[in-house]
Amino acid sequence: MRIAMWSGPRNLSTAMMYSFANREDFAAWDEPFYAPYLKATGLDHPLAQEIIASHESDPISVANACLGSIPDEKPHFYMKHMPHHMIDGFPLDWASECVNIHLIRHPARVIASYGRKREQATLSDIGFQQQFDVYEKVGGLIVDSADIRADPRSKLEQICAEIGLEFDPAMLSWEAGPRRFDGVWAKHWYDAVHKSTGFAGAEGPLPDCEDQVELLEQALPIYEKLAKMKV
Template identity: 65%
Template sequence: MRIAMWSGPRNLSTAMTYAFGNRADFAIWDEPFYAPYLATTGIDHPMLAEILAAHETDPDKVAARCIGSIPGGKPHFYMKHMPLHMIEGFPLDWAAGCVNVHLLRHPARVVASYAAKRENPTLDDIGFRQQVELFQRFPGPVIDSADIREDPEGMLRALCAEIGLGFDPAMLHWPAGPRAEDGVWAAHWYGAVHRSTGFAGAEGPLPGLNGPAAALAEAALPYYEELADKRILPR
């Protein structure tokens, strides 16, 4: 099985990658198209030079690896992808051979978290519009990070059942610290996950936003709600 897990930034996506990576039967890959996206768009992101130096920047070569041999000879492959990385001209046909799963988080939480790591985010930066477009082409189970944090085992069991995969309790905990499969950008973005050994508890009230941040979350909300209405729930 090849899982393409699609999400925007600051969205529990790294914790989900660690959960699947802690299974003995899965290889994992961290944002394969991030370096091609940066190389093609020229957008200034934290650690830009390091990312371009350390990772493959040719989108066609990355796509070939998505459907190539699974690393380590494992039976299953989990790939953490962001719809915003799949800009016009990048190959997407490879995703037809994957189980496509869509991970959501309320835009108010995404904007508050993203703005703490990179200034002045835009709607394109947080990926909600692109995720709806990608879901229309590659539909699949929708899961919400709030539901996962509320009931990690129930949600992971529900997701595994939905995609025909046996649940493994190893998904609920992982060793603290970085993983060898992390992208080089982990040094900037993954501090909280590296300090964790499992999913954090339920989140509190939505953060209060003002000015451009509030306007950005409001613009993203209809896209989030369109997919959130389709989300699966714990079993």
């Protein structure tokens, strides 16, 4: 089984990658289209040049590898993808050979979290419209990160059942620290998950995002459309 997990930034996506990778039967790949995206767009992201230099930056090669040999000869492959990395001209046909899962999070939480790591976000940065576009093209399962945090075992059991995978309790916890499959961007973005040993608990009230009201108003209707279809 090859899982393409689609998620915008600051959305439990790294914890989910660690969860699946903690199974003995899964290999993991961290945002394989990030380097091609940065090379093609020239965007000034943290560590951009190091990312391009350290990872495959040709989108065709990356797409081919998504369907190539699974690392460490594992039977299953978990690929963490960000929909906004899939710019025009990047191949997406490979995704039809994968189990596609779309991880969503309320945009107020995404905006507040993103702002603590980088400058104020744009709609393109947080990927809501791109995620909806990818969902329309490839279909798949929609899961809200809030539901996972509220009851990790129950939700992970449901996800596994939906995709025909046996649940493994190893998904519920992991050792603290980085992973060898982390992208080089981990040192900027993954400090919290590197300190974690499992999923954080349920979140508190929504942040007000008073300095990003327009962005919230743009993203919220897209999130709500996706949330209506979640499992």
